[in-house]
Amino acid sequence: MQELDKLNQLTESHGELRPGKGLISGIVALSLAILCFLGVLAFHFPEYLTTPQLRQSYNVDVIRKIMYAALVIAGGIAIFNTVFGRARWLALAAFALVALTALLGGHKVPVNDFADNTPYIGLDWFILDLLGSSLIFIFIEKLFALRKKQPVFRPEWQTDFHHFIVNHMVVGFVLLATNLLVHKLFGWAAKDGVRFWVQELPFPIALFGIILVADLVQYWTHRAYHEVPLLWRLHAVHHSAKSMDWLAGSRQHIVELLITRTLVLAPIYVLGFSKEVIDAYIVVVGFQAVFNHANVSVRLGPLRYLIVTPNFHHWHHSQDDEAIDRNYAAHFAFLDHLFGTAVQSDRKWPDRYGVQGDYVPDGFLKQLAFPFVWKKS
Incomplete structure (x- = not known):
């Protein structure tokens, strides 16, 4: 329960993350674990959770390899931080999601034939766009920052992220x-x-x-x-x-x-x-x-x-x-x-x-x- 309270406090906060305490790596691990968990749900229910126009454009085998790599990275970071006592509450949350994703079949979930005219939400579009955009643009912002003191988790980031989720899901x-x-x-x-x-x-x-x-x-x-x-x-x-x-x-x-x-x-x-x-x-x-x-x-x-x-x-x-x-x-x-x-x-x-x-x-x-x-x- 205490770990859940800390996670809630983290999502409601803003400001710079100080290196060396396991917060940055823990957030990376948790983010990857969440995306992998959402990905395995999309594998199980592709007719309802994936975008027909988009799934014709990407290679499922490549997506499986990306998910496997993300699971390994998230799990490795979580284990390292747990062993060395770095933000264990964050590391344990990430590891729990990695384990749950693995139990649900992970990157090996088979995708059989399914109907193509069902109502759906764009979970695959959300995952791919969030992963790609954050990796590319956070990196660019750190290299060529206009306002160098502005943190990644700046004030009101939660509001914009909620808009990001909804506008991509629908x-x-x-x-x-x-x-x-x-x-x-x-x-x-x-x-x-x-x-x-x-x-x-x-x-x-x-x-x-x-x-x-x-x-x-x-x-x-x-x-x-x-x-x-x-x-x-x-x-x-x-x-x-x-x-x-x-x-x-x-x-x-x-x-x-x-x-x-x-x-x-x-x-x-x-x-x-x-x-x-x-x-x-x-x-x-x-x-x-x-x-x-x-x-x-x-x-x-x-x-x-x-x-x-x-x-x-x-x-x-x-x-x-x-x-x-x-x-x-x-x-x-x-x-x-x-x-x-x-x-x-x-x-x-x-x-x-x-x-x-x-x-x-x-x-x-x-x-x-x-x-x-x-x-x-």
């Missing part, structure tokens, strides 16, 4: 809802002749085209979120983050997510870009969405006037007066320069993040309700 609902809306609202606009011409474009031109089309829609949609009071109620949740890092971009109201994805996917569907081009676009947008919120000092010289960088997007999240309602583009910074909404400042980086007045509450559930209960004073 990926199936989001995909289904957006596809239905796109086909219902914009199906009439699809023309075979235009689609054929678009699909015949060379890959580099088509990739540039899909990003440009998506960003033009994203720009005006994003601008509407700022200029239309009713839409700002939703978007204020995203802007309420007071710290910028790889996890901050996950803070997004589910209704905003549905609206934006529907509007961005509409021209992509109508124009008929090929699957290869759409897949490449998804990689680009996935990377930029995380990287541009990251706590990294990257400006890219003159290229920053063409491409959206962390510096460009950090200004968009600033409370500083010169940054309000500026820098809307998601990919191409030249759109804001073209439409006159680029930040003009003598300073390289903003001072403060969040909404002016800090009126958005902290906590996932409170932020979920916020657009519908907020009464502007």
Whole structure:
């Protein structure tokens, strides 16, 4: 019971983790053990816990090897920390999850044929994205940190992590809802002749085209979120983050997510870009969405006037007066320069993040309700 209380205190806290006491390695072990446990559940119930579009893209044998390596690493760290008395409560929790995962079959759970049209949550997408994003972007943030004193577990990280979990778990609902809306609202606009011409474009031109089309829609949609009071109620949740890092971009109201994805996917569907081009676009947008919120000092010289960088997007999240309602583009910074909404400042980086007045509450559930209960004073 005491160990459980310590775990609860750990998840509710924030701040820098001091090396040498087993906390850092213990958290790594526990995180890997949790992901492995979720992975074994996905192996047992793939029809309900995995994303149909995603499971066609990854190699299950490779996933099994990754899970095995993660189990070995988590178990090894847990045993080492237990033997040498380093945060034993954390080590024992990690070891217990490793043992439970192994008892449930671990990486060897067979996956037989299963129905492909069942309702599901995207547990596999959550696992792969969390593992990949945390490994890549935490490493990048430590190498090129903008705010070097900002810890990985900074204030309000729990809220952003809850947004990350929910927005990834309901990926199936989001995909289904957006596809239905796109086909219902914009199906009439699809023309075979235009689609054929678009699909015949060379890959580099088509990739540039899909990003440009998506960003033009994203720009005006994003601008509407700022200029239309009713839409700002939703978007204020995203802007309420007071710290910028790889996890901050996950803070997004589910209704905003549905609206934006529907509007961005509409021209992509109508124009008929090929699957290869759409897949490449998804990689680009996935990377930029995380990287541009990251706590990294990257400006890219003159290229920053063409491409959206962390510096460009950090200004968009600033409370500083010169940054309000500026820098809307998601990919191409030249759109804001073209439409006159680029930040003009003598300073390289903003001072403060969040909404002016800090009126958005902290906590996932409170932020979920916020657009519908907020009464502007």
